[in-house]
Amino acid sequence: MGREFKAMLAPASAPHSFKPKNIYTAVVKTLFSLYDTVLVAAFFQFLFCVLLPPGFSVVPSAVLLLGYAATSLIHYLTPSSSVNPYTQHVVPGRATAQLPGPSGSFGAAPGAQGGLVVFILGVQWNHPLGILCPGGKDVSQKFLAMNADLLRRREELGLLSVNNWNGASLETATSTSITYYFRDVESIHRFAHEELHRKAWDWFSGRRYKHIGIFHETFIVPARSYETGYVNCIPAGLGRGVVRCEDAGGEGQWVNTLVSADTPALRTQMSRLGRDAQGNPKE
Structure with missing residues (x-):
């Protein structure tokens, strides 16, 4: 019997959160990558130029660039700082994900604590206005309400992990997806037939927004059939x-x-899949 796997993070009284403490990174720095936000900033820059003397037109952009440069330099010079949003939640070294048993022990056999279900839920706004399109805000609110309900009931429903992803895989589409990891598919099925989800689905079906797409994918993964590396x-x-x-x-x-x-x-x-070098399952 090998040594019991060593946890990388200490147990906590509440689910671990990895949100940055410094809201600057999440808001200001995205001005340089989010198309809609840049347009809003350009609009206010235009107003600034119209309402004030020409010499003041450089002030908004100069302040923004100075703030960007100053905080970037601070983060670069203090990589190990507890307030550096880029490093504050980094887990150093090589790690992998294993499910703990009821006692909190991981054991010494990879993937031996049972299988899992990967459930991906997403929405696309196929419209020039993106999420600001007709019905876009309502769809977003219903997604957020269901996500909040799942997080409140994560122990009851066997919810293991939640990951949000935003992207634009098509030039004409703005999309977001949430990847959930559950203990079993029965919990997903039960949630899908509860009132909150049924009302959201009935509302969406009745509106028939052709410019809004929704999708989901479900993958049932048996024990000792998944592996991760970080x-x-x-x-x-x-x-x-x-x-x-x-x-x-x-x-x-x-x-x-x-x-x-x-x-x-x-x-x-x-080895993380419980197989030998040739890919054959170990006894």
């Missing part, structure tokens, strides 16, 4: 997962799924 990452994917364990150092502790991959049983992709 190196110097802010927890992502299944690595963001938490499980409430009654006996993990105290009643009601939440245990993160990340464990150290610096052990023979977790060092390679095949």
Whole structure:
């Protein structure tokens, strides 16, 4: 029997959160990458130029650029600072995700604590106004309401991890998706037939917005049939997962799924899948 896997993060009294403490990064820096926000900033710049003498027209952009440069320099010079939003939640070293048992122990066998279900839920705004299109805000609010309900009931529904992703895979489409990791598909099915989801679906079906698309994908993964690898990452994917364990150092502790991959049983992709070097399942 090998050594028990070592947790990378300590148990906590509430689910682990990896949101940056410094809101500047999440808001100001995205001005340089979000098309809609740049347009809004350009509009206010235009008003500034119209209402004030010409010499003041450089003030808004100069202030923004100076703030961007100053904070970037501070973050560059203090990479280990607790307030650096780029490094404050990074888990150093090699890690992988394993599900803990009821006691909070990970055991010594990869993927031995059961399978999981990956459920991806997404929406596309196929419209020039993006999320500001007719019905866009209402769809977004209903998505957020269902997500909030799932997070409130994560222990009841066996919800392990939640990841939000935004992108524009098509030049004419703005999309967002949420990837959920569950213990079983039965919980997803039950939630889909509850009142909150049924009302949202009936509302969407009745509106028939041709410029708004929604999608989902479900993948049922048996035990010892999944593996993950992270190196110097802010927890992502299944690595963001938490499980409430009654006996993990105290009643009601939440245990993160990340464990150290610096052990023979977790060092390679095949070993994490419980297979030998040729890909054959180990007994």
